[in-house]
Amino acid sequence: MLSPDDIGWHLTSEVVFSGGSLPGYSATVGHPDGLVLVDTGLIDTTPEINDVDENWQPHPLPAELVSRVAVVINTHLHFDHCGGNRLFPGVSIHVQRRELADARTLDNYTVREWVDFPGATYVEHDGEAEILPGVTLLPAPGHSAGHQIVVVETDEGPVVLGGDVGHSFEELERGDTDGRRLVLELAAPTYLAHVAEPRVPKLRD
Numbered sequence: 679m680l681s682p683d684d685i686g687w688h689l690t691s692e693v694v695f696s697g698g699s700l701p702g703y704s705a706t707v708g709h710p711d712g713l714v715l716v717d718t719g720l721i722d723t724t725p726e727i728n729d730v731d732e733n734w735q736p737h738p739l740p741a742e743l744v745s746r747v748a749v750v751i752n753t754h755l756h757f758d759h760c761g762g763n764r765l766f767p768g769v770s771i772h773v774q775r776r777e778l779a780d781a782r783t784l785d786n787y788t789v790r791e792w793v794d795f796p797g798a799t800y801v802e803h804d805g806e807a808e809i810l811p812g813v814t815l816l817p818a819p820g821h822s823a824g825h826q827i828v829v830v831e832t833d834e835g836p837v838v839l840g841g842d843v844g845h846s847f848e849e850l851e852r853g854d855t856d857g858r859r860l861v862l863e864l865a866a867p868t869y870l871a872h873v874a875e876p877r878v879p880k881l882r883d
Contacts, residue, residue, distance in 0.1 A: 679833045680812055684708040687869060687876075688743075690719020691758045694733045700872050702758050704739070705839045707830055711810050712748025715739075716828050716839045717871065718762030726789055727757055734758065751815065753841025754825045755781035757789045759871070767797020772809055774817055775802040777824025818843050820855025827861065837876070838868040844879075845872050851882045 684707060691702035707714040720736035727734050739762065750771040752760050755778065763771060778800055781793045801809075803826075808814045812831035819825055821842040828839040843857045844850030850870065853859050861868055862881050869876045 680707070680709065680830060682832050682834055682837055682867070684832070685830060685837060685839075685869075687874075688719075688739055689737045690717070690739060690762065691737055692735045693758070694735060695731055700845075701874065703869070703871055703874070704759075704762075705828075705869060706743070706747075707813060707828075707839075709749075709810055709813060713743075713746045714749045714751065714810065714813060715747045715766075716751045717753055717759040717841065718750060718765065720758055720761040721765065722761070724789060736761070738762065749809065751809070751826075751828055752777070753827065753839070753843075753871070754822045755788050755793055756822070756842070757792055759841065760788065761792050763792060763798065764795045767795070768799055770799055770801050772801045772803060772807070772815060774815075774824040774826050775804050777822060777826070778802055780822065780824055816860065818857030818860050820857035825857055827857070829864065829866075836864060836866040838864055838866050840868050840870050842871050844870055846870070847873065847877060847879055848882075850879050853881045 686706040690704040705716040721738045818827040
């Protein structure tokens with residue numbers, strides 16, 4: 679059985695804009711079957727994603743950690759969540775089928791060269807899937823149609839790796855999308871990709 683201490687939280691991107699900045703985090707799960715990485719952040723940048731209002735800054739994961747990754751999960755394929763996928767040719771990358779299709783076909787959705795690269799090995803899912811014992815993917819649409827969350831079963835109960843189901847707990851706790859309602863129903867400690875610390879979300883009045 680996994681422990682909450684087996685979950686790591688890593689700064690992997692930051693966007694700077696007028697008046698502030700927003701960090702982006704990726705998660706690791708120290709599973710007995712190998713290290714799981716949830717979202718890969720940014721390892722570099724491109725003029726395609728920067729403009730006068732936003733400056734994206736990469737925070738690559740340490741090479742030693744990257745070398746130990748056995749499984750990758752993308753909650754979704756917006757560029758700040760999949761920018762490091764290129765570090766993992768031949769490694770299984772788990773996504774919802776709808777998300778991968780949208781990333782490949784919709785304009786202004788992502789940086790496609792960061793999605794499809796030599797050696798990219800996507801495992802496409804149509805709905806819920808337990809990809810390792812105690813690590814389950816659940817569709818959580820809202821932020822994108824193919825967004826998913828990761829539920830990790832631990833000896834203290836489930837922990838949710840929520841990606842962009844909400845950019846903040848204030849957004850999540852509105853409960854105004856299917857994905858947000860799902861996370862609220864789980865009532866478990868939840869990590870959000872742009873928030874430094876997890877907490878158990880509760881529906882706002």
